Amino acid sequence: MNAAMGYALLPWIIISSTALIVMLFTAIKRDHQYISLISSLGLFIALIVQIIQIGSIEYQSELVIIDGTTSLLSSVMIFVSLLLSLLLYPWLKSIHDPKEEYYLLFLLATQGALIVCASNHFGSFFLGLELMSLSLVPMVAYADHNPKALEAGIKYLVLSAIASAFMLMAIAIIYFYSGTLEIQKIVEQLPVLSNSKNTLYNVAIIFLLVGIAFKLSLAPCHLWVADLFEGAPLPTAAFLATLSKAAVFVVLIRLFSTGEWHNQVHIITIISVIAAASMIVGNFLALLQKNILRLLAFSSIAHFGYILLAILAIKPNLPLTYSTTLANEAAIYYLFAYLVTVVGTFSILILLANSKEKQHPTTFTIEQLRGLFWTKPFTSIVLTLLFLSLAGIPLTVGFIGKFYLTLAAVNGQLWWLLATLIIGSIAGLFYYLRIILMMMEKSKEDAETLAISLPIAGHFVLGVVTLLVIGLGILPGRLASFIQGLIS
DSSP states (O other), X not given: OOHHHHHHTHHHHHHHHHHHHHHHHHHHOOOHHHHHHHXXXXXXXXXXXXXXXXXXXXXXXXXXXXXXXXXXXXXXXXXXXXXXXXXXXHHHHTSSSOOHHHHHHHHHHHHHHHHHHHBOBHHHHHHHHHHXXXXXXXXXXXXXXXXXXXXXXXXXXXXXXXXXXXXXXHXXXXXXXXXXXXXXXXXXHHHHHOSTTOHHHHHXXXXXXXXXXXXXXXXXXXXXXXXXXXXXXXXXXXXXXXXXXXXHHHHHHHHHHSSOGGGOHHHHHHXXXXXXXXXXXXXXXXXXXXXXXXXXXXXXXXXXXXXXXXXXXXXXXXXXXXXXXXXXXXXXXXXXXHHHHHHHHHHHHHHHHHTOSSSOTTOOBXXXXXXXXXXXXHHHHHHHHHHHHHHTOTTSHHHHHHHHHHHHHHXXXXXXXXXXXXXXXXXXXXXXXXXHHHHHSOOHHHHGGGOXXXXXXXXXXXXXXXXXXXXXXXXXXXXXXXXXXXXO
C-alpha cells in the first residue's frame, strides 16, 4: 500500500480499526458505555477525515474510484451512520440482549456500504455488498426474543441470497463476454456487446437489474421490505432505509454517468417501467397502511422510484438544455435530502420506542401518535417538518430535491414519468398529512403512552436534522453549487 492509497482509504481504515477495537474490548471486558463511546468516536474521526478529502483527493485503481462525488456521498453516509450510532446507546440499554456485538455489526455494515459506494470493479462491489448484507442479517434478527424479528431475519437472509445469486450469474456472463470485471471497461464495451443478437448478454443485464432492484426494494422486487421494516429493530430498519440503499444507488449514478446507456433502448425501457411502478405501487400501498413502519417502507419504494428519473435523465437523446450535470446534481441532492429526512424520522421513532416499557417497539400505529403535539410539542413539530419534507412541501430540503428532479425530468423530456411523479406525490401528500393531523388532534389519553424524555444525544440529533431540513430548504444554493463544482 503506497501513501496515496493509504490516505485515500484512511476513513475505511479508521472504521475497520474501530470495529477491531470494539471486538477486542468486548472479548476482554464488556462495557456498554465505553463500546458506545468508541464506536461514535471512530465514526466522528472518519467523518472529519472524509470531509477534508472532499475535492482534494483523486484516486483510482482497478478496484475503487475515490473522487469528489464519492468523497461527498461517503461523508453523507458516515454522517448518517454517526447520527444513528448516537441513538444506539439508549435503545440497547432498554433491551435485555447482549449489547456490544451490535456495535461491531453496525460498523462492519457501514464499512461495507462505503466499499460499495466507491467500487469500480464487480469484485469490490460484491465484496462490499456481502459485507453489508451479512452484517445486516444478524442486525435484523438481533432481538431474538421477538418472533417477528427472527422471521424478518430469515426472510432477508433467503431473499438477499437469491438476489446475490442473480447478480453473480449476471457478473459471470458479463465477464465471459467482456473479459474484465472493471465496471468502467464493461460500460465502454456495452454498445458492442449489447445488440439484438446477443441474447445471453442482454439476459445478464436484466439479471443484474433484478439484483439491484431487490437491494433498492424497487417494484416488483419490493414485497419483502414492509415485513422487514416492521420486524427489524428500529436502528436496523433505519440503516436499511438509508445507507444500504444509498450505497447501491451511488453505483447506479456512476454507471449511468459513463458510457452510452441512453442508446440502450431495452435497458432504458425496463428502468422506466421499474421507476413508474415503484412510484405508483409505493405510494398507493402506503395509503393503505396503519403501521408507521410499513408506511415508511412503502414510501421508500416511491422515493427511490423518484430518483430513478434523474438516472434516466443523465444523458437524454433530446435535452432541452445543454446542462450535462443537471441530472447528476438532482440525483445527489435528492439522495442527500432523503437520507437526512429519513434518519431524522427514524430517530424520533427510536426515542419513542425507548419510552414504551411494555409494548414491542415495532407496534407503531398512526393512531398511537394521536395528540402527541399536546404532550411533546418539540418532537411533534420536528416530526411534522420531516413528513412535510418527505411530501415535498416548500421551505424544506425535500421540496428542493423534488424541484431538482422535476427540472431533470423536463430536461430529459420524460413526460409520462413526470406525470407519474406528480400523481405519486399527490398520494404521498395525503398519507403524510394524515399522520400530521393525527398528531394535532387533542386526545391526551392516547398521547400519554408515547410521552418521552429526550436524552442529550436525542436533542442533538433532532436539532442537527431540523437545521439541515429547514436550512437547505430555504438556502439551497451553497450545497447545489458545491455539488455542481464537484461533478464538473
